[in-house]
Amino acid sequence: MQKLLTTFALACFSLSLQAQDLQAQISQKAAAILPEVIKWRRHLHQHPELSNREFKTAEYVTAHLRSLGITVQTGVAKTGVVGLLQGGKPGPVVALRADMDALPVQEKVDVPFKSTVTAEYLGQTVPVMHACGHDSHVAILMGTASVLAGMKKDITGTVKFIFQPAEEGPPGNEEGGAPLMVKEGVMDNPVVDAVFGLHISSAIEAGRIHYKPGAAMASSDWFTISIKGKQAHGSAPWNSIDPIVTGTQIINALQTIVSRQANIVEAPVVITVGKFHSGVRNNIIPEEALLEGTIRTLDSKMQQDVHQRIRRTAMQVGAAAGAEVKVTIDTKTLVTFNDSALVQRMVPSLQKAAGAGNVATMSWVTGAEDFSFYGTKAPAFFFYLGGMPKGADPRKAPGHHTPDFYIDDSMLDTGVKAFCNLVFDYGQALRAKK
Incomplete structure (x- = not known):
């Protein structure tokens, strides 16, 4: 018995040494590849492409993966690379x-690699910018591929690198993004056991990682409310059914869903009307009005409940005014849900990458991510990586999707280390169970 225990202890000690050696290799290789990661990120930043139009980006990624001997599939979900x-x-x-x-x-x-690119978007010529940090995500995953390809013999299992187009939403009526990637089988052949993703943050200090178990990011629904009234001269409103007044009443009533109906102790709810179209002349009460907006929820049951309340509220306010109202709700993303068991198992991997003191939990985010669709096929874990210059005030950090968006790319190797540690630790944990 004593001999068996000694053998077991030696085996555990040997595994511990192997794990320490792998972690040291990951850190060294990630640090060595960092200059390349920064170079790739800045190249991509200077040459941005819109959703479903990432042709050059896909070519750039494909060439890099093939140079590493990685099997590559192109044209997935239009411009995706796997x-x-x-x-x-x-x-x-x-x-x-x-x-x-x-x-x-x-x-x-004003940076040396500033984007001056323009492109066509919905029939208009528009400026193009990586104003959400996707350039850094691509560069980090390219760096991860470099490190893991160099450690191939030590990897337990298979790594699938998903370079996804159109996270911001495909233009017009096109399909795209994660839903189309999943539809075209990216989580199959071979079947994915776990999926990980990250997002750079301009308001989290560089080198830090934040995460949240369970519901982490909101679902995103877009709604349209069309109102048909009766046109009349502006001097005789009693002859009209005013769609503008009805629309304003609907907007006010929608806010009571958040303030008086939804149980926000369970999860937050956001209902925002972002567009109000009506009228052509200042002395004509128009016949029609159109409201468009977004809904954010962090619970799937609450999401459906809010949908019903919006429909009922808009229809009844319209009926009270004598107007015809139609409500359309289009779900763009699901709740981004981090599998709690997976999070608990893999947080130590993030701590290896950033240091235990630099990894922290966060509150849920009402922004949305189509990464959520991968979580319908396998346990998923999505976390935030800091990109704010050290010592800066997060309250003054330029927001995502703004012209002033900026990140410090000097510590993108933290993301590379995180991905690499997740790959090795997940595979070894499953192997140890067997």
Whole structure:
């Protein structure tokens, strides 16, 4: 018995030394690749492409993956790229995702790699900028591929690199993004056992990682409320059914869903009307009005309940005014849900990457991410990586999707280390169970 215990202890000690050696290799290789990661990120920043139009970005990624000997599939969900790296030991399939698209935003930040690109968007010529940090996501995953390809023999299982287009939403009526990636089988052949993703943050200090178990980011629904009234001269409103007044009443009533109906102790709810179209002349009460907005919820049951309340509220306010009202709700993303068991198991991997003192939990975010669709196919974990210059005030950090968006890319290797540690630790944990 004593001999058996001694053998077991030696085996555990040997595994511990191997794990320490792998972690040291990851740190060294990530640090060595950092200059390249920064170079890739700045190249992509200077050459941004809009959703479903990431042709050059896809070529850039494909060339890099093939140079590493990684099997590559292109044209997934229009411009997506998927790489497959088979490790030296049998084990699970771990997917890592980066989004590639930029936004129709004109950059104001004066950096040497500033974007001056323009492109066509919905029939208009628009400026294009990586105003949400997807350039850094792509560069981090390219760096991760470099490190893991160099450690291939030590990997337990298979790594699937997902470079996804159109996270910001495909233009017009096109399909795209994570829903189309999933539809075209990115989580199959081979079947993914766990999927990880990250997002850079301009308001979290560089080198830090924040995460939240369970519901982490909101679902995103877009709604349209069309109101048909009766046109009349502005001097005789009693002859009209005024869609503008009805629309304002609907807007006010929608806010009572948040303030008086939804149980926001369970989860936050946001209802925002962002567009109000009506009228052509100042002395004519028009026949029609159109409201458009977004709904954010962090609970799927609450999401459906809010949908019903919006429909009922708008219809009844319209009926009271004598107007015809139609409500359309289009779900763009689901709640981004971090599998609690997976989070608990993998947080130590993030702590290895950033240091235990630099990893912290966060509150839920009412922004949305189509990464949520991957979580319908496998346990998922999505976390935030800091990109704010050290010592800066997060309250003054330029927001995402703004012309002033800026990140410090000097510590993007933290993201590379995080992804690499997640791959190794997940595979070894499953192997140890067996």
